[in-house]
Amino acid sequence: MAGQMLARWLACGLDPARVTVLRPSGRAVADGVRVVTDYPASLPAGSTVLLGMKPYQLADVAASLAPICAADTRLVSILAGTPIADLRRHFPMVSDIVRAIPNLPVGIGGGVIALCADQATSATAYDAVDALMAPLGLAERILDEGQFNEVTALSGCGPAFLFRFIDAFARAGEAIGLPTEQAARMALATVCGSADMAKQAADSPGVLADRVASPGGMTRQGLNVLDADDRLLKLMIDTLAAARDRGEDMARGG
Numbered sequence: 001m002a003g004q005m006l007a008r009w010l011a012c013g014l015d016p017a018r019v020t021v022l023r024p025s026g027r028a029v030a031d032g033v034r035v036v037t038d039y040p041a042s043l044p045a046g047s048t049v050l051l052g053m054k055p056y057q058l059a060d061v062a063a064s065l066a067p068i069c070a071a072d073t074r075l076v077s078i079l080a081g082t083p084i085a086d087l088r089r090h091f092p093m094v095s096d097i098v099r100a101i102p103n104l105p106v107g108i109g110g111g112v113i114a115l116c117a118d119q120a121t122s123a124t125a126y127d128a129v130d131a132l133m134a135p136l137g138l139a140e141r142i143l144d145e146g147q148f149n150e151v152t153a154l155s156g157c158g159p160a161f162l163f164r165f166i167d168a169f170a171r172a173g174e175a176i177g178l179p180t181e182q183a184a185r186m187a188l189a190t191v192c193g194s195a196d197m198a199k200q201a202a203d204s205p206g207v208l209a210d211r212v213a214s215p216g217g218m219t220r221q222g223l224n225v226l227d228a229d230d231r232l233l234k235l236m237i238d239t240l241a242a243a244r245d246r247g248e249d250m251a252r253g254g
Protein backbone atom coordinates (compact mmCIF):
# COMPACT_ATOMS: atom_id res chain seq x y z
CA MET A 1 0.00 0.00 0.00
CA ALA A 2 2.75 2.43 0.98
CA GLY A 3 4.49 1.60 -2.32
CA GLN A 4 1.42 2.74 -4.26
CA MET A 5 1.38 6.03 -2.34
CA LEU A 6 5.06 6.57 -3.02
CA ALA A 7 4.68 5.70 -6.71
CA ARG A 8 2.05 8.42 -7.08
CA TRP A 9 4.07 11.00 -5.13
CA LEU A 10 7.08 10.32 -7.32
CA ALA A 11 4.95 10.49 -10.49
CA CYS A 12 3.69 13.88 -9.28
CA GLY A 13 7.19 15.27 -8.85
CA LEU A 14 8.41 14.28 -5.38
CA ASP A 15 12.21 14.33 -5.43
CA PRO A 16 13.29 10.69 -4.83
CA ALA A 17 16.41 11.95 -3.06
CA ARG A 18 14.15 13.16 -0.23
CA VAL A 19 12.77 9.67 0.42
CA THR A 20 14.20 6.79 2.42
CA VAL A 21 12.34 3.48 2.55
CA LEU A 22 13.07 1.02 5.34
CA ARG A 23 12.01 -2.50 4.39
CA PRO A 24 13.42 -5.79 5.67
CA SER A 25 13.76 -7.28 2.17
CA GLY A 26 15.86 -4.33 1.00
CA ARG A 27 14.18 -4.65 -2.40
CA ALA A 28 14.60 -1.61 -4.65
CA VAL A 29 11.61 0.72 -4.80
CA ALA A 30 12.23 3.29 -7.51
CA ASP A 31 15.11 5.09 -9.18
CA GLY A 32 16.80 7.46 -6.78
CA VAL A 33 14.96 6.25 -3.66
CA ARG A 34 17.29 5.04 -0.93
CA VAL A 35 16.28 1.68 0.54
CA VAL A 36 17.66 0.60 3.90
CA THR A 37 17.12 -2.49 6.01
CA ASP A 38 18.11 -0.99 9.33
CA TYR A 39 17.34 2.17 11.25
CA PRO A 40 19.60 5.21 10.96
CA ALA A 41 21.15 6.69 14.09
CA SER A 42 18.84 9.70 13.77
CA LEU A 43 16.19 11.22 11.52
CA PRO A 44 16.63 14.49 9.63
CA ALA A 45 14.93 17.42 11.39
CA GLY A 46 11.24 17.70 10.59
CA SER A 47 10.99 14.26 8.97
CA THR A 48 7.63 12.79 8.04
CA VAL A 49 7.55 9.06 8.81
CA LEU A 50 4.92 6.90 7.12
CA LEU A 51 4.19 3.66 8.96
CA GLY A 52 3.25 1.09 6.29
CA MET A 53 3.96 -2.31 7.85
CA LYS A 54 1.31 -4.72 9.15
CA PRO A 55 -0.66 -3.52 12.20
CA TYR A 56 0.59 -6.37 14.44
CA GLN A 57 4.17 -5.19 13.85
CA LEU A 58 3.61 -1.85 15.57
CA ALA A 59 5.29 -2.72 18.87
CA ASP A 60 8.35 -4.24 17.16
CA VAL A 61 8.80 -1.33 14.78
CA ALA A 62 8.22 1.25 17.52
CA ALA A 63 10.90 -0.36 19.67
CA SER A 64 13.50 0.63 17.05
CA LEU A 65 11.86 3.71 15.54
CA ALA A 66 10.60 5.58 18.59
CA PRO A 67 14.09 6.23 20.06
CA ILE A 68 15.14 8.11 16.89
CA CYS A 69 11.94 10.16 16.60
CA ALA A 70 12.04 13.72 17.90
CA ALA A 71 9.43 16.27 18.92
CA ASP A 72 9.42 17.64 15.36
CA THR A 73 8.95 14.23 13.69
CA ARG A 74 5.60 13.91 11.96
CA LEU A 75 4.05 10.46 12.02
CA VAL A 76 1.49 9.22 9.49
CA SER A 77 0.09 5.74 10.13
CA ILE A 78 -1.83 3.72 7.55
CA LEU A 79 -2.18 0.74 9.88
CA ALA A 80 -5.77 -0.52 9.74
CA GLY A 81 -7.57 -0.91 13.05
CA THR A 82 -4.83 0.91 14.97
CA PRO A 83 -6.15 3.83 17.04
CA ILE A 84 -4.24 7.07 17.54
CA ALA A 85 -4.09 6.30 21.28
CA ASP A 86 -2.01 3.17 20.50
CA LEU A 87 0.30 5.19 18.27
CA ARG A 88 0.71 7.78 21.03
CA ARG A 89 1.56 5.05 23.52
CA HIS A 90 4.31 3.73 21.25
CA PHE A 91 5.61 7.17 20.20
CA PRO A 92 5.27 9.37 23.30
CA MET A 93 7.83 11.92 22.06
CA VAL A 94 5.94 12.68 18.82
CA SER A 95 3.22 15.31 18.99
CA ASP A 96 2.00 15.36 15.38
CA ILE A 97 0.34 12.04 14.54
CA VAL A 98 -2.14 11.56 11.71
CA ARG A 99 -4.02 8.33 11.13
CA ALA A 100 -4.76 7.68 7.46
CA ILE A 101 -6.47 4.95 5.51
CA PRO A 102 -5.68 5.10 1.80
CA ASN A 103 -6.89 2.65 -0.79
CA LEU A 104 -5.02 1.02 -3.65
CA PRO A 105 -6.17 3.35 -6.48
CA VAL A 106 -4.04 6.08 -4.87
CA GLY A 107 -1.33 4.68 -7.15
CA ILE A 108 -3.13 6.18 -10.15
CA GLY A 109 -4.38 9.30 -8.34
CA GLY A 110 -7.89 7.87 -8.03
CA GLY A 111 -7.77 6.85 -4.41
CA VAL A 112 -9.68 7.78 -1.30
CA ILE A 113 -7.76 8.67 1.84
CA ALA A 114 -9.55 8.93 5.17
CA LEU A 115 -7.68 11.09 7.68
CA CYS A 116 -7.99 11.63 11.40
CA ALA A 117 -5.96 13.51 14.00
CA ASP A 118 -6.50 14.16 17.69
CA GLN A 119 -6.23 17.46 19.57
CA ALA A 120 -2.51 16.98 20.27
CA THR A 121 -1.68 17.24 16.56
CA SER A 122 -1.21 20.81 15.36
CA ALA A 123 -3.54 22.21 12.69
CA THR A 124 -0.42 23.03 10.61
CA ALA A 125 0.75 19.43 10.65
CA TYR A 126 -2.73 18.11 9.86
CA ASP A 127 -3.05 20.56 6.94
CA ALA A 128 0.39 19.52 5.66
CA VAL A 129 -0.53 15.82 5.70
CA ASP A 130 -3.86 16.62 4.03
CA ALA A 131 -1.96 18.52 1.30
CA LEU A 132 0.46 15.60 0.92
CA MET A 133 -2.51 13.33 0.17
CA ALA A 134 -4.03 15.66 -2.45
CA PRO A 135 -2.25 14.08 -5.48
CA LEU A 136 -3.42 10.64 -4.37
CA GLY A 137 -7.15 11.26 -4.70
CA LEU A 138 -10.03 12.34 -2.48
CA ALA A 139 -8.84 13.10 1.06
CA GLU A 140 -11.64 13.09 3.64
CA ARG A 141 -11.17 14.22 7.22
CA ILE A 142 -13.04 11.99 9.66
CA LEU A 143 -14.02 14.01 12.71
CA ASP A 144 -14.89 11.06 14.93
CA GLU A 145 -12.10 8.49 15.12
CA GLY A 146 -14.74 6.04 16.35
CA GLN A 147 -15.89 5.82 12.71
CA PHE A 148 -12.49 4.85 11.38
CA ASN A 149 -13.23 1.14 11.07
CA GLU A 150 -16.41 2.04 9.17
CA VAL A 151 -14.55 4.24 6.67
CA THR A 152 -11.83 1.61 6.37
CA ALA A 153 -14.51 -0.96 5.50
CA LEU A 154 -16.01 1.37 2.89
CA SER A 155 -13.07 2.99 1.13
CA GLY A 156 -10.00 1.10 2.34
CA CYS A 157 -11.38 -2.37 1.64
CA GLY A 158 -13.81 -1.08 -0.99
CA PRO A 159 -11.61 -1.67 -4.05
CA ALA A 160 -11.53 -5.40 -3.21
CA PHE A 161 -15.32 -5.52 -3.05
CA LEU A 162 -15.63 -3.68 -6.34
CA PHE A 163 -13.01 -5.84 -8.05
CA ARG A 164 -14.97 -8.87 -6.86
CA PHE A 165 -18.14 -7.33 -8.28
CA ILE A 166 -16.52 -6.70 -11.66
CA ASP A 167 -15.28 -10.28 -11.73
CA ALA A 168 -18.71 -11.67 -10.79
CA PHE A 169 -20.39 -9.40 -13.36
CA ALA A 170 -18.12 -10.74 -16.09
CA ARG A 171 -18.55 -14.35 -14.97
CA ALA A 172 -22.33 -13.88 -14.93
CA GLY A 173 -22.12 -12.65 -18.53
CA GLU A 174 -20.17 -15.78 -19.36
CA ALA A 175 -22.67 -17.95 -17.46
CA ILE A 176 -25.55 -16.70 -19.60
CA GLY A 177 -23.65 -17.51 -22.78
CA LEU A 178 -21.10 -14.83 -23.72
CA PRO A 179 -17.49 -15.66 -24.63
CA THR A 180 -15.27 -15.34 -21.51
CA GLU A 181 -12.88 -12.65 -22.75
CA GLN A 182 -15.59 -10.59 -24.35
CA ALA A 183 -17.73 -10.71 -21.20
CA ALA A 184 -14.73 -9.57 -19.10
CA ARG A 185 -13.97 -6.68 -21.46
CA MET A 186 -17.57 -5.53 -21.67
CA ALA A 187 -18.21 -5.89 -17.91
CA LEU A 188 -15.18 -3.74 -17.06
CA ALA A 189 -16.03 -1.09 -19.66
CA THR A 190 -19.63 -0.99 -18.40
CA VAL A 191 -18.45 -0.46 -14.82
CA CYS A 192 -15.95 2.26 -15.84
CA GLY A 193 -18.47 4.10 -18.02
CA SER A 194 -21.17 3.91 -15.35
CA ALA A 195 -18.79 5.16 -12.62
CA ASP A 196 -17.69 8.07 -14.84
CA MET A 197 -21.28 8.92 -15.60
CA ALA A 198 -22.31 8.74 -11.93
CA LYS A 199 -19.42 11.08 -11.13
CA GLN A 200 -20.65 13.70 -13.58
CA ALA A 201 -24.40 13.30 -13.09
CA ALA A 202 -26.55 15.64 -11.02
CA ASP A 203 -28.73 12.68 -10.00
CA SER A 204 -27.80 10.00 -7.47
CA PRO A 205 -26.76 6.50 -8.61
CA GLY A 206 -30.11 5.23 -7.29
CA VAL A 207 -31.99 7.56 -9.65
CA LEU A 208 -29.63 6.76 -12.54
CA ALA A 209 -30.37 3.03 -12.11
CA ASP A 210 -34.07 3.67 -12.55
CA ARG A 211 -33.37 5.78 -15.61
CA VAL A 212 -31.75 2.81 -17.39
CA ALA A 213 -34.90 0.79 -16.79
CA SER A 214 -37.45 1.26 -19.58
CA PRO A 215 -40.96 0.59 -18.24
CA GLY A 216 -41.76 -3.09 -18.64
CA GLY A 217 -38.30 -3.71 -20.12
CA MET A 218 -35.31 -5.91 -19.48
CA THR A 219 -33.44 -3.79 -16.89
CA ARG A 220 -36.45 -3.67 -14.54
CA GLN A 221 -36.57 -7.45 -14.52
CA GLY A 222 -32.90 -7.53 -13.57
CA LEU A 223 -33.26 -4.79 -10.94
CA ASN A 224 -36.16 -6.70 -9.41
CA VAL A 225 -33.73 -9.52 -8.66
CA LEU A 226 -31.17 -7.19 -7.02
CA ASP A 227 -33.87 -5.28 -5.14
CA ALA A 228 -35.96 -8.23 -3.88
CA ASP A 229 -35.91 -8.08 -0.06
CA ASP A 230 -33.09 -5.49 -0.40
CA ARG A 231 -30.87 -8.41 -1.41
CA LEU A 232 -27.94 -6.38 -2.75
CA LEU A 233 -28.18 -3.78 0.01
CA LYS A 234 -28.18 -6.45 2.72
CA LEU A 235 -25.24 -8.20 1.11
CA MET A 236 -23.27 -4.93 1.07
CA ILE A 237 -24.19 -4.15 4.69
CA ASP A 238 -23.08 -7.64 5.79
CA THR A 239 -19.85 -7.23 3.81
CA LEU A 240 -18.96 -3.83 5.31
CA ALA A 241 -20.01 -4.91 8.81
CA ALA A 242 -17.73 -7.98 8.64
CA ALA A 243 -14.78 -5.82 7.56
CA ARG A 244 -15.57 -3.23 10.25
CA ASP A 245 -15.82 -5.90 12.94
CA ARG A 246 -12.40 -7.25 11.97
CA GLY A 247 -10.98 -3.73 12.45
CA GLU A 248 -12.49 -3.69 15.93
CA ASP A 249 -10.91 -7.08 16.73
CA MET A 250 -7.56 -5.78 15.46
CA ALA A 251 -7.88 -2.68 17.66
CA ARG A 252 -8.31 -5.06 20.64
CA GLY A 253 -5.12 -6.86 19.61
CA GLY A 254 -6.80 -9.71 17.70
Ligand SMILES: NC(=O)C1=CN([C@@H]2O[C@H](COP(=O)(O)OP(=O)(O)OC[C@H]3O[C@@H](n4cnc5c(N)ncnc54)[C@H](OP(=O)(O)O)[C@@H]3O)[C@@H](O)[C@H]2O)C=CC1
Binds near residue numbers: 025027
Ligand atom coordinates in the same frame (compact mmCIF):
# COMPACT_ATOMS: atom_id res chain seq x y z
N1 LIG B 1 -3.60 -3.15 1.14
C1 LIG B 1 -4.44 -2.14 1.25
O1 LIG B 1 -5.27 -1.87 0.36
C2 LIG B 1 -4.39 -1.26 2.48
C3 LIG B 1 -3.50 -1.51 3.49
N2 LIG B 1 -3.46 -0.70 4.59
C4 LIG B 1 -2.48 -0.94 5.64
O2 LIG B 1 -1.20 -0.94 5.03
C5 LIG B 1 -0.33 -1.75 5.82
C6 LIG B 1 0.44 -2.70 4.92
O3 LIG B 1 -0.47 -3.52 4.21
P1 LIG B 1 -0.08 -4.06 2.78
O4 LIG B 1 0.63 -3.01 2.01
O5 LIG B 1 -1.31 -4.66 2.23
O6 LIG B 1 0.95 -5.21 3.18
P2 LIG B 1 2.31 -5.67 2.45
O7 LIG B 1 2.64 -6.99 3.05
O8 LIG B 1 2.16 -5.56 0.98
O9 LIG B 1 3.38 -4.59 2.88
C7 LIG B 1 3.94 -4.59 4.15
C8 LIG B 1 5.22 -3.80 4.08
O10 LIG B 1 5.78 -3.74 5.39
C9 LIG B 1 7.18 -3.97 5.27
N3 LIG B 1 7.68 -4.50 6.54
C10 LIG B 1 7.57 -5.77 7.01
N4 LIG B 1 8.17 -5.86 8.21
C11 LIG B 1 8.63 -4.63 8.50
C12 LIG B 1 9.37 -4.10 9.60
N5 LIG B 1 9.71 -4.85 10.65
N6 LIG B 1 9.72 -2.79 9.54
C13 LIG B 1 9.36 -2.01 8.50
N7 LIG B 1 8.67 -2.46 7.43
C14 LIG B 1 8.33 -3.75 7.45
C15 LIG B 1 7.32 -4.95 4.12
O11 LIG B 1 8.62 -4.84 3.59
P3 LIG B 1 9.21 -5.99 2.60
O12 LIG B 1 8.44 -5.83 1.33
O13 LIG B 1 10.64 -5.64 2.50
O14 LIG B 1 8.94 -7.30 3.27
C16 LIG B 1 6.27 -4.45 3.16
O15 LIG B 1 6.79 -3.45 2.32
C17 LIG B 1 -1.18 -2.49 6.83
O16 LIG B 1 -1.01 -1.88 8.08
C18 LIG B 1 -2.60 -2.29 6.32
O17 LIG B 1 -3.53 -2.25 7.37
C19 LIG B 1 -4.26 0.40 4.71
C20 LIG B 1 -5.17 0.68 3.74
C21 LIG B 1 -5.33 -0.12 2.55
Ligand SMILES: O=C(O)[C@@H]1CCC=N1
Binds near residue numbers: 080152156157
Ligand atom coordinates in the same frame (compact mmCIF):
# COMPACT_ATOMS: atom_id res chain seq x y z
O1 LIG C 1 -7.29 -5.76 4.62
C1 LIG C 1 -6.81 -4.91 5.37
O2 LIG C 1 -6.72 -5.10 6.60
C2 LIG C 1 -6.34 -3.60 4.80
C3 LIG C 1 -7.14 -2.45 5.35
C4 LIG C 1 -7.88 -1.89 4.19
C5 LIG C 1 -7.43 -2.67 3.07
N1 LIG C 1 -6.55 -3.56 3.39
